[in-house]
Amino acid sequence: MSRPSDSTDRIREKKKHFLAREERIIERALYLLIRDGIDKVTVSAISREAGVGKGTIYKHFLTKTEILMRIVLDYERSITENLRIGIEATEAGDPGAAARAYFQARLSDPGLDRLVQQLEVKLQGSEEVESKLSELHAMRRSNIDALNSMIAKLINKGILEDVPPHYHYLACWALAQGAVEAYFNVSYGADVEDKDEFLQFVANIGITMGNRGQLRDNKLF
Amino acid sequence: MSRPSDSTDRIREKKKHFLAREERIIERALYLLIRDGIDKVTVSAISREAGVGKGTIYKHFLTKTEILMRIVLDYERSITENLRIGIEATEAGDPGAAARAYFQARLSDPGLDRLVQQLEVKLQGSEEVESKLSELHAMRRSNIDALNSMIAKLINKGILEDVPPHYHYLACWALAQGAVEAYFNVSYGADVEDKDEFLQFVANIGITMGNRGQLRDNKLF
Amino acid sequence: MSRPSDSTDRIREKKKHFLAREERIIERALYLLIRDGIDKVTVSAISREAGVGKGTIYKHFLTKTEILMRIVLDYERSITENLRIGIEATEAGDPGAAARAYFQARLSDPGLDRLVQQLEVKLQGSEEVESKLSELHAMRRSNIDALNSMIAKLINKGILEDVPPHYHYLACWALAQGAVEAYFNVSYGADVEDKDEFLQFVANIGITMGNRGQLRDNKLF
Amino acid sequence: MSRPSDSTDRIREKKKHFLAREERIIERALYLLIRDGIDKVTVSAISREAGVGKGTIYKHFLTKTEILMRIVLDYERSITENLRIGIEATEAGDPGAAARAYFQARLSDPGLDRLVQQLEVKLQGSEEVESKLSELHAMRRSNIDALNSMIAKLINKGILEDVPPHYHYLACWALAQGAVEAYFNVSYGADVEDKDEFLQFVANIGITMGNRGQLRDNKLF
DNA sequence: TATGAATGAGGCTTCATTCAT
DNA sequence: AATGAATGAAGCCTCATTCAT
Numbered sequence: 004m005s006r007p008s009d010s011t012d013r014i015r016e017k018k019k020h021f022l023a024r025e026e027r028i029i030e031r032a033l034y035l036l037i038r039d040g041i042d043k044v045t046v047s048a049i050s051r052e053a054g055v056g057k058g059t060i061y062k063h064f065l066t067k068t069e070i071l072m073r074i075v076l077d078y079e080r081s082i083t084e085n086l087r088i089g090i091e092a093t094e095a096g097d098p099g100a101a102a103r104a105y106f107q108a109r110l111s112d113p114g115l116d117r118l119v120q121q122l123e124v125k126l127q128g129s130e131e132v133e134s135k136l137s138e139l140h141a142m143r144r145s146n147i148d149a150l151n152s153m154i155a156k157l158i159n160k161g162i163l164e165d166v167p168p169h170y171h172y173l174a175c176w177a178l179a180q181g182a183v184e185a186y187f188n189v190s191y192g193a194d195v196e197d198k199d200e201f202l203q204f205v206a207n208i209g210i211t212m213g214n215r216g217q218l219r220d221n222k223l224f
Numbered sequence: 225m226s227r228p229s230d231s232t233d234r235i236r237e238k239k240k241h242f243l244a245r246e247e248r249i250i251e252r253a254l255y256l257l258i259r260d261g262i263d264k265v266t267v268s269a270i271s272r273e274a275g276v277g278k279g280t281i282y283k284h285f286l287t288k289t290e291i292l293m294r295i296v297l298d299y300e301r302s303i304t305e306n307l308r309i310g311i312e313a314t315e316a317g318d319p320g321a322a323a324r325a326y327f328q329a330r331l332s333d334p335g336l337d338r339l340v341q342q343l344e345v346k347l348q349g350s351e352e353v354e355s356k357l358s359e360l361h362a363m364r365r366s367n368i369d370a371l372n373s374m375i376a377k378l379i380n381k382g383i384l385e386d387v388p389p390h391y392h393y394l395a396c397w398a399l400a401q402g403a404v405e406a407y408f409n410v411s412y413g414a415d416v417e418d419k420d421e422f423l424q425f426v427a428n429i430g431i432t433m434g435n436r437g438q439l440r441d442n443k444l445f
Numbered sequence: 446m447s448r449p450s451d452s453t454d455r456i457r458e459k460k461k462h463f464l465a466r467e468e469r470i471i472e473r474a475l476y477l478l479i480r481d482g483i484d485k486v487t488v489s490a491i492s493r494e495a496g497v498g499k500g501t502i503y504k505h506f507l508t509k510t511e512i513l514m515r516i517v518l519d520y521e522r523s524i525t526e527n528l529r530i531g532i533e534a535t536e537a538g539d540p541g542a543a544a545r546a547y548f549q550a551r552l553s554d555p556g557l558d559r560l561v562q563q564l565e566v567k568l569q570g571s572e573e574v575e576s577k578l579s580e581l582h583a584m585r586r587s588n589i590d591a592l593n594s595m596i597a598k599l600i601n602k603g604i605l606e607d608v609p610p611h612y613h614y615l616a617c618w619a620l621a622q623g624a625v626e627a628y629f630n631v632s633y634g635a636d637v638e639d640k641d642e643f644l645q646f647v648a649n650i651g652i653t654m655g656n657r658g659q660l661r662d663n664k665l666f
Numbered sequence: 667m668s669r670p671s672d673s674t675d676r677i678r679e680k681k682k683h684f685l686a687r688e689e690r691i692i693e694r695a696l697y698l699l700i701r702d703g704i705d706k707v708t709v710s711a712i713s714r715e716a717g718v719g720k721g722t723i724y725k726h727f728l729t730k731t732e733i734l735m736r737i738v739l740d741y742e743r744s745i746t747e748n749l750r751i752g753i754e755a756t757e758a759g760d761p762g763a764a765a766r767a768y769f770q771a772r773l774s775d776p777g778l779d780r781l782v783q784q785l786e787v788k789l790q791g792s793e794e795v796e797s798k799l800s801e802l803h804a805m806r807r808s809n810i811d812a813l814n815s816m817i818a819k820l821i822n823k824g825i826l827e828d829v830p831p832h833y834h835y836l837a838c839w840a841l842a843q844g845a846v847e848a849y850f851n852v853s854y855g856a857d858v859e860d861k862d863e864f865l866q867f868v869a870n871i872g873i874t875m876g877n878r879g880q881l882r883d884n885k886l887f
Numbered sequence: 888t889a890t891g892a893a894t895g896a897g898g899c900t901t902c903a904t905t906c907a908t
Numbered sequence: 909a910a911t912g913a914a915t916g917a918a919g920c921c922t923c924a925t926t927c928a929t
Binding site (some may be wrong): 451458477482492545562563564569570581585586589608611612614615616618619620621622623624626627630631632633643646650654 | 703705706729780783784787788790791799802803810829832833835836837839840841843844845847848851852853854859866867868871
């Protein structure tokens with residue numbers, strides 16, 4: 004007979020395998036979504052690409068929407084984590100750190116960022132992932148609180164313009180959002196040869212906009 | 225016997241009625257698209273909302289995609305016209321006019337602007353409206369040419385920073401794009417009470433970003 | 446005031462014009478049906494090709510099916526007339542005349558003949574033209590009676606094989622039917638360079654099959 | 667642990683079941699097509715008749731047209747196989763064997779034969795089954811080659827009339843084609859009581875037409 | 888009287904989801 | 909536990925026919 008730890012190990016092993024497969028599904032879904040566009044990717048295609056059966060997908064996710072939601076959440080978590088570190092650095096005395104971290108995080112993989120933008124639009128109001136959407140919004144509210152507090156201090160120090168604090172981070176968000184789309188826009192993006200240089204330019208604007216002039220020429224990447 | 229102009233009048237009358245109906249279809253489609261989201265709007269729903277039969281829709285548009293394309297083109301034309309006037313004013317000596325006109329045009333109906341953003345993503349690469357897409361891109365290239373020329377002059381005059389000219393208009397485009405999304409984003413937009421004031425803030429950033437400091441405090445609206 | 450004959454003339458004139466237009470509709474429909482195939486021809490297309498409004502078509506024909514039925518009937522009448530003359534000639538002493546006349550009539554415009562074959566299949570069992578179908582069948586029964594009587598005599602004279610009389614004309618019908626299809630069949634027709642010579646060959650078989658050898662080498666065309 | 671052959675067996679089992687279902691769909695489609703006519707049969711009706719969901723149909727066939735094409739190809743293969751055997755018998759010294767086999771094959775199920783005739787007309791030029799149509803034509807070209815060679819020998823031996831070889835098989839094809847239609851023609855077929863006897867009569871004509879008199883009275887069925 | 892814009896039933900097809908093996 | 913065949917709701921589009929002008 005086997006020691007009790009044997010079956011425990013077995014279970015742990017299985018769980019690991021299960022999670023690894025879930026990651027793989029997400030990762031292949033991501034690949035297809037970025038490559039083919041949201042509307043073109045079917046559950047069948049994902050299962051084929053991930054090398055698992057279609058039924059298996061539904062062992063991991065209740066609906067297709069959940070897969071998409073998961074991608075959005077994963078991404079938001081990553082952004083949040085980067086932002087958190089940036090905010091800490093700002094609190095520790097480097098005023099531009101938060102903005103820098105934020106743009107860095109969002110512009111380093113523009114394709115993914117854009118996909119998530121689109122997914123979020125699609126998922127808005129989807130009742131079947133209501134709770135996940137709440138989670139997303141909660142995460143953001145938490146970011147917002149930290150940002151508001153941080154920005155208030157910077158305004159107090161006279162570093163940032165004295166407008167409602169959320170104007171500052173919303174403007175950053177908007178600029179990042181738009182930069183990513185510009186990056187991929189067929190009409191406008193065509194003649195941008197060094198796209199990454201453009202993103203750098205935008206990031207610089209983002210980092211310095213709203214402040215009173217002292218913070219120019221931060222290198223982002 | 226009837227005057228020759230009689231039948232001509234009749235035909236003209238009919239044409240007018242036909243075009244009016246086409247406008248109505250577009251207008252009701254627009255309403256639904258903004259209200260329910262692109263994916264939720266069916267041709268049936270549009271016909272119901274417009275108070276016409278499903279078949280009638282297809283007398284006016286070859287496919288559903290053409291309806292969407294039409295919305296995008298109409299909007300782009302309107303933006304282009306506003307921009308053109310702004311560029312003329314800039315050439316006539318008011319440096320911020322073009323940017324102001326552009327932001328004014330795009331931010332005055334953020335719901336529509338956002339819809340068109342989404343539609344453009346959806347239509348990208350759609351073969352059935354290839355020619356219409358070309359038309360769109362041609363319109364933009366023409367805008368781009370005018371902008372490049374205008375911006376080059378402003379750089380020469382030392383008003384704008386000396387970076388590749390397209391950086392300037394791309395940054396504007398990106399900021400407008402992002403501002404509109406921020407406006408509607410459930411997480412971030414929630415606590416913006418005076419949303420229009422926020423758009424004004426963003427527009428000001430847009431108008432002044434990239435220039436060397438002289439042009440602050442342009443009122444947009 | 447006008448003489449009474451005036452309005453009568455007017456009416457007669459109108460009737461003539463009406464009938465002429467009806468002929469035109471049929472003729473253009475025929476053109477399209479042969480050119481594009483039965484399934485591809487819409488009422489719209491016919492009205493366009495005939496240069497009349499769609500509504501006008503429905504002044505002449507109750508349904509689209511009636512147009513098709515009319516084509517079938519017109520054609521059958523023409524065949525019947527030719528056959529009648531042929532039968533008379535046979536009765537007058539030229540044994541092969543009827544068969545010759547029949548093949549001549551059917552093979553002289555194979556495209557039309559084939560179209561009518563297909564139309565008849567399509568119309569079979571169509572309730573909306575039941576009475577017209579009855580008319581068609583009555584016409585044929587009349588032909589059949591004449592043929593049976595004629596063939597019986599030829600059998601009596603020892604010219605035709607002594608099988609049930611209808612075997613003879615059915616075989617002719619079948620051969621004509623099949624020859625027309627062979628004429629157009631993509632696979633088999635391809636390497637028939639002189640198609641009309643082939644039809645002549647078939648006609649000769651038709652004229653002589655079932656008889657006891659005396660009637661070879663009738664020229665058909 | 668299971669033997670390796672276990673899963674292999676399972677897969678084989680499934681494949682068999684899948685193919686059996688495909689056969690069933692074809693068979694029920696055939697039933698409806700013959701019963702109701704090509705134009706009246708919808709994919710919905712087929713799925714209902716076959717006792718499967720509409721979606722299942724599309725697991726087996728890419729489009730409705732492919733179902734029809736499949737029926738045509740299956741039939742053509744069967745005819746070809748019969749003809750091949752007949753040709754071999756002819757080469758082995760029985761001159762009428764090929765014609766006999768051909769008529770036998772085509773006239774033994776006239777309803778099916780007629781359906782396939784009609785289907786072929788409908789499918790002609792259909793781009794979505796272009797490759798399948800090529801296959802069909804290739805099959806026929808191969809038959810034609812064999813027939814030409816066979817007929818040339820029979821002409822050399824003085825058994826068949828010395829006309830271009832394809833006249834012989836085209837005439838056979840035409841006669842079979844027409845006989846089948848005669849069989850079903852409402853007007854002409856009505857008073858044929860023993861239809862099969864009629865087919866026998868036609869077959870005899872087919873087998874002997876074009877030859878020089880030696881081969882009468884071949885029993886077909 | 889002639890017209891053609893309007894209609895909507897009905898056809899084909901897709902794909903998220905289920906469930907028997 | 910994993911699979912993928914089966915399902916059918918729902919979407920897009922066509923075209924014969926009607927009817928107001």
